[in-house]
Amino acid sequence: MTIFSSALNPQQHERAIEALKNEKFDLLVIGGGVNGAGIALDAASRGLTVALIEAHDLASGTSSRSSKLIHGGLRYLEQYDFKLVREALHERELMVKTLAPHLVKPVSFLYPLHEKVKDRTYIGAGLALYDALRGFKRALPNHKHMSQKTISEVAPSLRLDIVTGGIKYFDAQVDDARHTMMIARTAARHGAQIATRTSALSLLREGKRVIGAKVRLEESGDIIDVHAGVTVMAAGVWTDPLYDAMELKPGYRVRMSKGVHIVLPKEAIKAETGIILKTSVSVLFIIPWNNQWMVGTTDTDYTGDRNEPLSTAEDVQYIIDQANRVLDPKIRREDVIGVFAGLRPLVSTAPDAPTTKLSREHVVDHPAQGFVSIAGGKYTTYRVMSEDAVNAAVPDLRRLVPDSCTETLPLVGADGYSVLLNQLPLLSSKFNLSQDMLTHLINRYGSLMEDLLEMIRADRTLAEPISPESDVLKVEILYAVTHEGARSVSDVLTRRTRLSFELKDRGLSIARRVAELIAPTLRWSEENINASISEYEKIVDREIAELEANLKVAINS
Ligand SMILES: Cc1cc2nc3c(=O)[nH]c(=O)nc-3n(C[C@H](O)[C@H](O)[C@H](O)COP(=O)(O)OP(=O)(O)OC[C@H]3O[C@@H](n4cnc5c(N)ncnc54)[C@H](O)[C@@H]3O)c2cc1C
Structure with missing residues (x-):
């Protein structure tokens, strides 16, 4: 017998709305991106009663628009952010091996080298460190040096007049929107109520304590009160306006940085592996995506509409130009099949710093009794972020709550x-x-x-x-x-x-x-x-x- 079902459908949606109206939950989670879904799963699997509300659809914000890499983030090594890299690599190995082997797959990347000795020593050392930081539970192969001749075989589209050799290393990839939905389904499987098309408007208070939220049911327009011991906000780039609507003083601000990807047909680039290129501001990934390529990304400060970040011709041209530095034949604009744009929620501590320099680490904020918020981080580290958010919420429940068990809890579908x-x-x-x-x-x-x-x-x-x-x-x-x-x-x-x-x-x-x-x-x-x-x-x-x-x-x- 299954006590709770993981199926999300119209009947389940109606039940979730009824529960929002009538029950008091231990946790009310605002936001159905990877972090909100992760928090709902973390809390439900500790035995707490949980409701998750999402204004639109699951993963409709940043969590469907990432580069879809589950990675340590090679470029953070250059910023000496070893803690972030180690933590993300640990999560990568966990997902590939235990939590979601059906969804998170290894993917190889070639790092082309331009200068024979210096490049190979410096990048080689970085990749050796990258391999070492993941610890002993290794799900993916080690990096491998390649000669120019091997490169000509595995990536014939790379220009051999400027690529003198390369290093191949492994990371992992996932369909982010589907993965987030599967986390939400796993949370439902453990009893969480999941209600999409449901927006938080403001907070309910008893004295200084937050006791839930006023929410709008987007499909009917009804406004209802939802009661909870702790309200946890995981609203990504919507954090700042929500803090304002909730009349709370935030402990941090979220800067937005836009990132665009283009999708190309397989024939546009001849290579058996993904490719990573260093750019003047960041890196560019050429990522295998089913029978196509996904190439990105840009990184530009953004102040426009959060609900609809759009790609411009300039964004697309930038990506094509960066990739064409090393490709022959070159990518043409008319090759582009699809385009998508997303907004990175970057926790801002230095208001004037360029977004590429802002830390990718996450912040947990506890500005009032009964209210916690979390933002920043990376898709890859959602599980750790979720655990941290629930740990910050637990003291306000004033009872003993078990520790997080998500490190050993596979998502639905992983079994068998x-x-x-x-x-x-x-x-x-x-x-x-x-x-x-x-x-x-x-x-x-x-x-x-x-x-x-x-x-x-x-x-x-x-x-x-x-x-x-x-x-x-x-x-x-x-x-x-x-x-x-x-x-x-x-x-x-x-x-x-x-x-x-x-x-x-x-x-x-x-x-x-x-x-x-x-x-x-x-x-x-x-x-x-x-x-x-x-x-x-x-x-x-x-x-x-x-x-x-x-x-x-x-x-x-
Ligand atoms: C271009 C790009 C590439 C990236 N690539 C990678 C990568 O390869 N690997 C990696 O690890 N990370 C990557 N990231 C980072 C990663 O995607 C994000 O850190 C992560 O998806 C953020 O998830 P979130 O749950 O915090 O936010 P979101 O996914 O944005 O979720 C917030 C949710 O809150 C909802 N919401 C807003 N207001 C309300 C309200 N009032 N009531 C209810 N719900 C509300 C929104 O609709 C939204 O669904 C990338 C990001 C970008 C932009």
């Missing part, structure tokens, strides 16, 4: 993952599905794949791809609303799948097909279908308008 890989041939004949299709499913769902296979068994058409240009299956679109908490076409195309940047038309031509597939589960009328499609079209229109506006300015000037 390696067995499923061994059983591929068996499963392929049992379900009459190709091994490629099953591998695709296992690497996205782990053992939760059983749910999808059941759905395919009931309706064989669900094993068809949703688009001829993608390997995403119709069953995945449906599963997004029956189990993964998606509530709109945009949720499905942008975060449960990444078709919004993997398809050249951003998924516009399949938006209706998607809407019709999810409509029965979401109990949509024709009007609801049209509204959800049109909402997605407007998002895409705004993104394209911003890219083209800048392009026109560039051409005219």
